[in-house]
Every structure is written in structure tokens, then in C-alpha cells.
Amino acid sequence: MVTEFPEPTAPATGRGEVFLRYLDYFRETVVAKVSALAEGEVRRSILPSGWTPLELVKHLRHVELRWIEWGFEGRDVGDPWADRRGDRWYVAPEETREDLLAALRAQGAHTRAVVEGTDLAAVGAPGERWEGAEPASLERVLFHLLQEYARHLGHLDIVAELAGGPVGE
Template identity: 80%
Template sequence: MTMPFPEPTIPAAGRTEVFLRYLDYFRETVATKVSALPDAELRRSRLSSGWTPLELVKHLRHVELRWIEWGFQGRDVGDPWADRRDDRWYVAPEETRESLLDALRTQGAHTRSVVEANHLSTRGAPGPRWDGAQPPPLERVLFHLLQEYARHLGHLDVVTELAGGPVGE
């Protein structure tokens, strides 16, 4: 599914809607780009840093998990760093494009429900995510998520172009 860019000229009910539109757009664009890649490119790295497109998908799912569930909600999520092994991103051989994209979209639906149920000024729950600091308000958490998605989507743009996949937004 290709989602239109959330142009600033499209009216929105408020900042919450703007945040959610951009998060949905970035998430779905990642899914579209990864879905367009040939199977041989999913576990192949085209960059010296060594990450693969599937590792990026899993990482972004865990970024949302860490910031929304473990952080803002203060929930026990088991291993919040389950996207890593030996200090790098990791995808197990049995994990598939479909399962990772489903997990990303499910996490996104959870993020949306949490955001819609809270005001942007609501502070996160105290917990280990904040390492003893005062939890930030939801708006700051969402701003951080947007920069993560935008940055990593830019990385994925380069990788998919090198792999012969879709170019640009």
C-alpha cells in the first residue's frame, strides 16, 4: 500500500493528528520499500555498516516498543533490546519479511492507540527506560520517533536504490 505524503497544507485537527500521519506514512513507506525488494536483497547488506533491510524493519518495530510501551507506558516488555545481538541488529533465520512487517504494523497500531488515548503533554511512566531521569511528555517521545523513522527511511532509500528497488519517496 502506498500512502500519500502528509503534506503540511492538508488540514489537521491538531498536533496529535500530524504526528500520527507522519508516523503512519514513514512506517508504511518502509514496508512498501522492503516489500518491493527481491528476496535475495532482504538479508544482504549493501553498506559498510552491515545492516540489512530486514534488520532495519525489526529495529524500527523495537524502537516503537522501547519508546511507547517500555518508555511512555512503563510496561514490562521482556527484552526491549531483542532487535540486537552482539552489539548489532539481528534477525533470526526463521523470521520472514511478512512476520517482521506484520510486527511493525501491529506495533504501529499500538502506538496509534496510545497516542489517541493521551494528551501530548502527558508525561511517560517512570521506569528503566528513562535511566532515572524524569520521563518526557508524549510529544517529545513522538518527535524522537519521527526523527528515527525519517533518518532510517533515508538510509533505506539508498539501500533500495542500490538494490534496484524503488527510488525516492
């Protein structure tokens, strides 16, 4: 799926649609960049911090899970930190690129359904996600997700270029 950059001049039905367009764009750009890398490159780190492109994909899926399902909706998601082992992102050897990318897209579809069915001013359900603070509004959660995606996509841009993958947006 090719998602066009959400130009600020493109008409939108509201702020929720703007958030969704940017999230979809960032998510699909992550999918495209990771899909274009050679199999050996998606499980190899070229950075001192040690993360791999597949670990980034799994992390982003769990970021959405933690903020939308576990946080905003207050749902039991099992282990919300399943993208980590200790203080590192982790992908098991049996986890495939295809499965991780499908999980990322499915999480995005869930986020879309929540945003389309909820007022942006709605406040999240109380729960562990908020670590004792008052739950945030959906709009604040979405703003946080956008910065997560934008920041990590920038990281992936550099890693993909260094690995001989796609360059640019």
C-alpha cells in the same frame, strides 16, 4: 496500504494527528520499499556497517516498542532490546519478511491507539527506559520517533536504490 505524504497544508484535528500522519507515512514507506525488494536483497547488506533491510524493519519496530510501551507506558515488554545481538541489529533466519512487516504495522497500530487516547503533554511512567532521567512527555517521544523513522527511511532509500529496488518516495 498506500499512505499519502502528509502535506503541511492538510487540515488536522491537532498535533497528535500530525504526528500520526507522519509516522504512518514513514512506516508504510518502509513497508513498501522492503516489500519491493527481492528476497535475497532483504537479508543481504551492501553497506560497511553490515545492516540489512530486514534488520532495519525489526529495529524500527523495537524503537516504537521501547519508546511507547516500555518507556511512555512503563509496561513490561520482555526484552526491549530483542532487535540486537551484541552491538548489531539481528534477524534470525526463521524470521520472515511478512512477520517482521506485520509486527511493525501492529506496533504502529499500538502507537496510534496510545496517541489517540492520551494528551500529548502527558508524561511517561517512571522506569528503566529513562535511564534515571525524568520521563518525557508523549509529544517529545513522538518527535524522537519521527526523527528515527525519517533518518532510517533515508538510509533505506539508498540501500533500496543500490539493490535495484524502488527509487524515490
